[in-house]
């Protein structure tokens with residue numbers, strides 16, 4: 001993999017979703033201790049990205065549990081600690097804000 | 101004659117019905133409000149009930165008497181919305197055809213989505229305060245709670261009035277101090293967020309206020325289940341918080357009929373709307389307001405109040421064959437809404453956090469609720485049995501505004 005710079009915010013979330021590709025995702029995941037990304041990981045990451053590009057905001061954990069096809073319990077196994085946050089980071093989209 | 105049906109006679113439904121009634125002639129518009137009961141609860145008052153600062157019966161009034169003359173009130177449960185045929189079906193089989201529909205059905209409390217929440221221990225060591233019944237049961241339990249670990253747990257966002265769990269913490273801290281038992285009680289706030297609140301500056305300030313009062317904060321705690329028999333909360337990633345008394349704010353979702361109505365809701369059951377026009381994506385003559393709408397703003401009476409202006413104008417436009425205008429900007433502030441068309445708008449003298457890059461632009465967020473000055477007022481109000489009698493009629497309270 002070629003080394004390449006991407007723009008991130010203070011917490012490591014990419015600020016330009018167009019700089020993202022699957023290699024970038026794998027690199028961010030590896031840095032967070034997830035390697036390799038399995039099909040189940042990808043299912044979540046791709047769902048997040050699609051939702052974000054469609055709606056402009058990152059889905060919450062509950063939306064993931066209901067609509068991504070991966071139940072909440074498994075989400076926590078795939079993306080330890082904060083699945084929505086970690087999956088968003090890997091998907092190259094801003095941090096989910098939860099709600100306001 | 102056009103027919104408007106409004107589902108829900110709470111804060112939003114009542115404001116919108118009265119506003120539309122004022123603005124239009126009775127011959128022009130037939131207005132119907134449907135609600136499943138005739139009990140309008142002043143929900144902000146629920147926060148005070150557990151501490152005996154408010155009597156449950158004092159925060160409930162008949163819904164129909166809040167509605168202006170010339171508005172039909174139907175007490176019935178909505179089964180579903182058939183937006184293709186422009187009709188609302190009630191569970192008793194009746195149908196209400198409409199030219200425009202306004203969904204103001206609020207947020208439903210989904211206790212059952214958290215395993216064990218209403219299982220063993222419910223009403224003994226596990227409580228909530230988002231309904232009159234729950235707040236009253238908690239009041240009875242708090243009255244003789246004098247030692248142990250009290251955990252306030254917010255299961256998941258979004259919730260109505262996102263600062264309410266924090267306010268609850270501050271009030272319970274005060275309540276226990278007043279009773280001289282604070283030293284024997286440990287208080288913890290458990291939240292799925294990574295800080296005390298969603299917004300950085302507010303979160304920092306609130307975090308400091310918790311620390312200052314000796315209240316513990318357990319962040320990124322996503323409650324998976326409640327074990328009332330063993331008295332512990334268990335997160336999805338298997339962390340445990342033991343408790344003697346748990347005060348749990350349940351998961352919120354849209355009213356169940358929304359899910360049954362084709363095309364109306366998003367995953368969480370809130371009505372999928374355009375965030376600026378408040379028109380539902382399901383049909384051009386359907387709108388939503390307040391907690392029922394899937395808006396990226398707080399589920400609060402103040403937001404609902406601001407939305408009403410845009411909504412009424414757009415309903416009238418659409419009925420007149422025009423396009424709606426995207427005038428709602430997510431505005432929410434510290435507006436203590438009475439539920440009875442009376443309200444108190446409190447302006448705090450404190451800095452508003454600009455929220456760069458956040459929808460829709462830097463604005464007064466729920467931060468306005470967070471100034472210490474409000475807490476002082478709550479404290480003051482807490483000592484004043486006249487709270488409702490002064491606040492609800494919208495009279496000035498000395499030192500406020």
Ligand SMILES: Cc1cc2nc3c(=O)[nH]c(=O)nc-3n(C[C@H](O)[C@H](O)[C@H](O)COP(=O)(O)OP(=O)(O)OC[C@H]3O[C@@H](n4cnc5c(N)ncnc54)[C@H](O)[C@@H]3O)c2cc1C
Nearest residue numbers: 108110111112136143144178205206261390391400401402
């Ligand atoms: C503890 C607490 C404290 C709060 N504090 C504040 C505060 O300080 N400031 C603030 O601005 N906001 C506060 N809020 C939030 C505020 O009360 C709500 O945001 C506001 O009431 C929302 O209005 P609404 O019209 O959307 O919903 P509601 O007022 O809840 O009305 C919804 C109505 O729809 C009806 N309905 C639902 N389903 C059906 C059906 N199938 N058939 C018929 N009718 C149905 C319900 O019966 C209900 O009457 C607080 C809320 C709580 C719970």
